[in-house]
Amino acid sequence: MTRTAPLLRRILPDLTPWRASRDFRLLWASGCVTGFGSFLSFVALPIQIKELTGSTFAVGLVGACELVPLVVFGLWGGALADALDRRRLVLLSEAGLALLSALMLANALLPHPMLWPIYLVAALVAALDGLQRPALDSMVPRVVAHDQLPAAFALNSLYRNVASVAGPPLAGVVVAVAGARSAYALDLLTFLVSLALISRMRPVPPAESAGAPSLRSIGQGLAYAWGRKDLLGTYAIDVVAMLFAYPVALYPFLASSLDAEWALGLLYGATAAGALLVAATGGWTARVHRHGRMLLFAALGWGGAMTLAGLAGNIWLVLLFLAVAGGADQISGVARSTIWNQSIPDELRGRLAGVELLSYSVGPQLGQVRAGGMAALAGVRGSIWAGGLLCVAGVLALTAAIPKLLAWDSRTDPHALAVRAQHERRAAGVPVGS
Numbered sequence: 001m002t003r004t005a006p007l008l009r010r011i012l013p014d015l016t017p018w019r020a021s022r023d024f025r026l027l028w029a030s031g032c033v034t035g036f037g038s039f040l041s042f043v044a045l046p047i048q049i050k051e052l053t054g055s056t057f058a059v060g061l062v063g064a065c066e067l068v069p070l071v072v073f074g075l076w077g078g079a080l081a082d083a084l085d086r087r088r089l090v091l092l093s094e095a096g097l098a099l100l101s102a103l104m105l106a107n108a109l110l111p112h113p114m115l116w117p118i119y120l121v122a123a124l125v126a127a128l129d130g131l132q133r134p135a136l137d138s139m140v141p142r143v144v145a146h147d148q149l150p151a152a153f154a155l156n157s158l159y160r161n162v163a164s165v166a167g168p169p170l171a172g173v174v175v176a177v178a179g180a181r182s183a184y185a186l187d188l189l190t191f192l193v194s195l196a197l198i199s200r201m202r203p204v205p206p207a208e209s210a211g212a213p214s215l216r217s218i219g220q221g222l223a224y225a226w227g228r229k230d231l232l233g234t235y236a237i238d239v240v241a242m243l244f245a246y247p248v249a250l251y252p253f254l255a256s257s258l259d260a261e262w263a264l265g266l267l268y269g270a271t272a273a274g275a276l277l278v279a280a281t282g283g284w285t286a287r288v289h290r291h292g293r294m295l296l297f298a299a300l301g302w303g304g305a306m307t308l309a310g311l312a313g314n315i316w317l318v319l320l321f322l323a324v325a326g327g328a329d330q331i332s333g334v335a336r337s338t339i340w341n342q343s344i345p346d347e348l349r350g351r352l353a354g355v356e357l358l359s360y361s362v363g364p365q366l367g368q369v370r371a372g373g374m375a376a377l378a379g380v381r382g383s384i385w386a387g388g389l390l391c392v393a394g395v396l397a398l399t400a401a402i403p404k405l406l407a408w409d410s411r412t413d414p415h416a417l418a419v420r421a422q423h424e425r426r427a428a429g430v431p432v433g434s
Helices: 004-011 016-020 022-053 056-083 086-109 116-143 146-178 180-198 215-227 229-244 248-257 261-280 283-287 291-311 315-343 346-378 380-401 414-427
Strands: none
Touching: 016 022, 016 146, 022 056, 022 086, 022 116, 022 146, 022 180, 056 086, 056 116, 056 215, 056 346, 086 116, 086 180, 116 146, 116 315, 116 346, 146 180, 146 261, 146 283, 146 315, 146 414, 215 229, 215 346, 229 291, 229 315, 229 346, 229 380, 248 261, 248 346, 248 380, 261 315, 291 315, 291 380, 315 346, 315 414, 346 380, 346 414
């Protein structure tokens, strides 16, 4: 028993942020609730459009409606997060999302639901998500101690991956049994619960030196990112990994090519299951300091596993390699989040969170286009394994071109040390910027 306990502490998630910070517990609980609730609408919306139109194009059009608002409002949301109370910004956007769920419910309750409000609400949800996400992400470094940030990210990943694995099947059951209107009603309820939780958090005011949100302030954030080549490396690696090795759009065709149509749901859930396994046993990630190298190996693991998934001719091997890829993606996420949260000053954290939102949102969108186009030329499995190899090559080229990323160490990086000092001053009651 004495040997088992230390081993479990090294493997299981570090619960220190959850125990130490009441505000983190409230934020974490809010994320759990809305994480499951969002999948209700995520599943119900395309099903409702399919029932109204019977058109695959009409279903796919939702993505086009969401992309531009997410890009535009993601950058603006970052500027707002640095200029306003982040808690208040999250509350207002959460209230807006609750209102939009109510509108979807009202439309679904009509004798003949209309199509155009669904597209309009999808675009507005993307806009509000873009406004909210930078504030939400940049709140974590303010409510968690500096050295607990990797553990905090792992805990957040845990509920997100649980929601990714269990959310779609549960949502599918709700929609199949009770219809889209019930899914929208439950989603609305989760937003109300989330609002109650976040309202109990303490305010998260901006830094003393914060200015008004503007295009100039957005430009300052972009200039800071451009001047930090290690940060650029994290963004670029994430985009390259998703661009070349994110073949989700091909899963229905992959299942057919392997005579395993029954396994389509397993294909969609395999990467999330792998990520969940790593998140549940990833206590070791909190003790890593060389996060640039951690990111490199994880991104190579993602591309390599996708290559093997494309080459495998057995459905069970494909599922195994997809799960391995999901685990690698989870490790990559821990590395990226740690570099971001431990080395970006608080007065810029919101704007840089907006840039990060673009890096991990645009990549998968472009990856779907890449996967489909390459599949038309090289076949479904060829598109997957070739994309995996391109990912590996791209990641190696980027890390060779950006040596600062490989050298990044949370114990010695000057930006990380400055942010640590900033945390210590705030904890001691000294106004930051004074």
